[in-house]
Amino acid sequence: xxxxxxxxxxxxxxxxxxxxxxxxxxxxxxxxxxxxxxxxxxxxxxxxxxxxxxxxxxxxxxxxxxxxxxxxxxxxxxxxxxxxxxxxxxxxxxxxxxxxxxxxxxxxxxxxxxxxxxxxxxxxxxxxxxxxxxxxxxxxxxxxxxxxxxxxxxxxxxxxxxxxxxxxxxxxxxxxxxxxxxxxxxxxxxxxxxxxxxxxxxxxxxxxxxxxxxxxxxxxxxxxxxxxxxxxxxxxxxxxxxxxxxxxxxxxxxxxxxxxxxxxxxxxxxxxxxxxxxxxxxxxxxxxxxxxxxxxxxxxxxxxxxxxxxxxxx
Amino acid sequence: xxxxxxxxxxxxxxxxxxxxxxxxxxxxxxxxxxxxxxxxxxxxxxxxxxxxxxxxxxxxxxxxxxxxxxxxxxxxxxxxxxxxxxxxxxxxxxxxxxxxxxxxxxxxxxxxxxxxxxxxxxxxxxxxxxxxxxxxxxxxxxxxxxxxxxxxxxxxxxxxxxxxxxxxxxxxxxxxxxxxxxxxxxxxxxxxxxxxxxxxxxxxxxxxxxxxxxxxxxxxxxxxxxxxxxxxxxxxxxxxxxxxxxxxxxxxxxxxxxxxxxxxxxxxxxxxxxxxxxxxxxxxxxxxxxxxxxxxxxxxxxxxxxxxxxxxxxxxxxxxxxxxxxxxxxxxxxxxxxxxxxxxxxxxxxxxxxxxxxxxxxxxxxxxxxxxxxxxxxxxxxxxxxxxxxxxxxxxxxxxxxxxxxxxxxxxxxxxxxxxxx
Numbered sequence: 001x002x003x004x005x006x007x008x009x010x011x012x013x014x015x016x017x018x019x020x021x022x023x024x025x026x027x028x029x030x031x032x033x034x035x036x037x038x039x040x041x042x043x044x045x046x047x048x049x050x051x052x053x054x055x056x057x058x059x060x061x062x063x064x065x066x067x068x069x070x071x072x073x074x075x076x077x078x079x080x081x082x083x084x085x086x087x088x089x090x091x092x093x094x095x096x097x098x099x100x101x102x103x104x105x106x107x108x109x110x111x112x113x114x115x116x117x118x119x120x121x122x123x124x125x126x127x128x129x130x131x132x133x134x135x136x137x138x139x140x141x142x143x144x145x146x147x148x149x150x151x152x153x154x155x156x157x158x159x160x161x162x163x164x165x166x167x168x169x170x171x172x173x174x175x176x177x178x179x180x181x182x183x184x185x186x187x188x189x190x191x192x193x194x195x196x197x198x199x200x201x202x203x204x205x206x207x208x209x210x211x212x213x214x215x216x217x218x219x220x221x222x223x224x225x226x227x228x229x230x231x232x233x234x235x236x237x238x239x240x241x242x243x244x245x246x247x248x249x250x251x252x253x254x255x256x257x258x259x260x261x262x263x264x265x266x267x268x269x270x271x272x273x274x275x276x277x278x279x280x281x282x283x284x285x286x287x288x289x290x291x292x293x294x295x296x297x298x299x300x301x302x303x304x305x306x307x308x309x310x311x312x313x314x
Numbered sequence: 315x316x317x318x319x320x321x322x323x324x325x326x327x328x329x330x331x332x333x334x335x336x337x338x339x340x341x342x343x344x345x346x347x348x349x350x351x352x353x354x355x356x357x358x359x360x361x362x363x364x365x366x367x368x369x370x371x372x373x374x375x376x377x378x379x380x381x382x383x384x385x386x387x388x389x390x391x392x393x394x395x396x397x398x399x400x401x402x403x404x405x406x407x408x409x410x411x412x413x414x415x416x417x418x419x420x421x422x423x424x425x426x427x428x429x430x431x432x433x434x435x436x437x438x439x440x441x442x443x444x445x446x447x448x449x450x451x452x453x454x455x456x457x458x459x460x461x462x463x464x465x466x467x468x469x470x471x472x473x474x475x476x477x478x479x480x481x482x483x484x485x486x487x488x489x490x491x492x493x494x495x496x497x498x499x500x501x502x503x504x505x506x507x508x509x510x511x512x513x514x515x516x517x518x519x520x521x522x523x524x525x526x527x528x529x530x531x532x533x534x535x536x537x538x539x540x541x542x543x544x545x546x547x548x549x550x551x552x553x554x555x556x557x558x559x560x561x562x563x564x565x566x567x568x569x570x571x572x573x574x575x576x577x578x579x580x581x582x583x584x585x586x587x588x589x590x591x592x593x594x595x596x597x598x599x600x601x602x603x604x605x606x607x608x609x610x611x612x613x614x615x616x617x618x619x620x621x622x623x624x625x626x627x628x629x630x631x632x633x634x635x636x637x638x639x640x641x642x643x644x645x646x647x648x649x650x651x652x653x654x655x656x657x658x659x660x661x662x663x664x665x666x667x668x669x670x671x672x673x674x675x676x677x678x679x680x681x682x683x684x685x686x687x688x689x690x691x692x693x694x695x696x697x698x699x700x701x702x703x704x705x706x707x708x709x710x711x712x713x714x715x716x717x718x719x720x721x722x723x724x725x726x727x728x729x730x731x732x733x734x735x736x
Binding site: 063064065066067068149150151152153168169170171257258259260261262273276277278279281 | 389390393394396397414415418419420517518568569570571572625626697699700703706707708710711713714
């Protein structure tokens with residue numbers, strides 16, 4: 001019995017009797033693998049894990065950039081977080097944005113995917129139309145919408161053609177939040193739509209044929225076959241949409257700057273204000289920790305709940 | 315052979331991520347870096363000309379780089395550079411950040427360097443212009459731009475609405491806010507274009523409204539910065555007047571509407587004289603006049619930009635020396651081409667006129683020279699960024715047609731009182 005397993009031809013091993021036995025082809029493969037992944041690994045260490053660690057470190061400090069002060073304050077920033085009078089409003093705005101975005105994005109993406117999955121003329125054109133905003137630069141897209149949503153902008157101009165008088169979209173607390181959500185949904189719905197479309201096209205036709213023979217109607221087929229079969233994609237899209245919704249920044253910055261009042265000041269924007277406008281990087285880092293915790297908890301919850309409703313995950 | 319190629323390729327790829335950070339010695343000539351918020355080719359050409367002349371006489375400095383940052387978010391970008399250990403040597407500083415920069419120790423004291431520089435004429439600096447940039451007697455930044463606000467007027471639009479020109483109103487002693495809004499409303503009614511725009515306000519940059527409320531004797535907070543002034547009767551009266559001008563008389567564009575005076579979209583705009591360059595190709599007749607009088611009489615508001623050396627600069631001594639050279643009397647005249655200087659001896663129509671060929675000596679005299687000494691600087695306070703955000707958020711409810719002005723302003727003070735006393 002030999003403990004060394006080698007993929008190399010026996011003849012080669014025999015031709016190098018002085019070579020150490022541990023330098024096997026398997027180890028060479030491992031080393032090659034590590035070296036190939038090293039750039040990505042180094043990038044992750046340098047640009048993800050290191051900043052993450054520093055974020056926790058900074059959150060225990062008072063770091064005033066202008067004054068040049070960087071002093072250990074223990075849990076002071078966390079105490080401040082617990083007592084921050086602005087935080088409930090910020091978390092409320094964050095929740096409103098996330099819930100609105102996830103609900104509208106996923107439902108619209110699914111409806112569009114179902115419609116565009118029909119064998120009708122022109123579906124390729126519509127698929128392109130709905131997907132194209134995904135490829136547009138986010139800030140450019142948002143700036144155009146800022147003009148469209150002005151009081152005298154294109155949206156209200158269109159409404160006036162039909163005799164309706166639109167609100168001042170970005171100046172009302174509710175309409176501003178609705179506007180930010182809709183602009184973001186229109187930007188990214190195409191991505192989820194394509195994922196749903198791929199999932200829908202992967203559902204075996206035999207299942208529909210069998211259920212039709214059994215007398216199932218369209219709604220029953222959708223509920224009993226389509227939804228379970230595409231549930232892994234629903235899980236995927238919901239996770240990336242929830243995480244993405246919590247990271248919204250540019251849209252808020254360009255469209256509303258967190259206003260009117262603080263109605264669209266979501267957590268990332270509040271974090272940005274504290275760190276980069278108020279020069280309080282310590283508290284900004286503490287808010288980042290909170291954001292990290294929220295994203296982590298929501299993702300873990302979604303991941304754990306998949307067993308209850310995602311096919312093949314039990 | 316296969317494994318050998320794999321290893322070779324991987325080994326070749328790995329160093330790509332091991333980009334070493336370069337670190338040069340500081341023994342040789344240094345390179346200075348200065349951040350600005352202007353990317354104007356003319357401005358940069360002038361700055362480079364001054365820098366080249368300095369470098370020619372100073373072998374210890376081999377290069378001076380001017381690094382324009384976007385005006386929007388300028389201070390945030392600057393502080394991020396500082397936080398990232400990438401601080402410039404010198405920086406333009408916005409007036410609303412002045413108290414934070416001056417009081418925090420972020421800037422190198424300049425008085426000794428400037429007054430000790432031969433031929434600098436330190437005493438020529440106007441105290442009113444340097445006040446914001448001093449702590450006690452110590453000067454922390456040089457106010458390279460001290461520019462009063464004025465009103466640019468589109469005489470063609472006024473004439474189209476049957477209104478007298480600004481010059482005629484001034485001659486008749488009618489250049490008041492009330493009359494200006496009346497004329498603006500008439501223009502809006504007659505032509506559909508907007509009457510008067512307070513530039514850069516845009517229902518967000520509220521500190522620009524000091525160009526209006528100072529006419530009522532109002533102020534954002536007391537001189538010592540401790541007491542909120544938004545709920546004072548003068549402020550309530552001033553902002554009620556403005557609210558009425560926007561929503562009742564429609565003399566000013568409402569929130570969410572943009573109008574650019576320089577594109578002919580408004581009859582009048584309140585801004586600084588440095589914007590005159592935008593009128594080089596204007597196809598309408600225009601004038602520049604002082605701010606209208608308010609119930610409290612005539613007044614002036616000044617916008618400033620400071621130039622300082624950062625304490626954490628890589629080369630603070632060389633930077634301070636360059637600052638002294640850049641702002642000496644000779645170079646100050648060059649800077650005056652674009653930025654009204656804080657030097658008393660240079661505040662003449664002749665010096666300013668070379669810079670602003672579009673403006674007449676009379677306009678410069680009336681708007682700049684006569685007003686700079688008595689001007690009130692736009693509101694600024696320690697912790698300005700937080701105050702800025704808090705006031706903007708609290709003022710938002712004011713910009714609806716049915717707003718309770720006094721109620722909004724009272725709540726505003728409740729919101730910012732803790733920040734004022736911090």
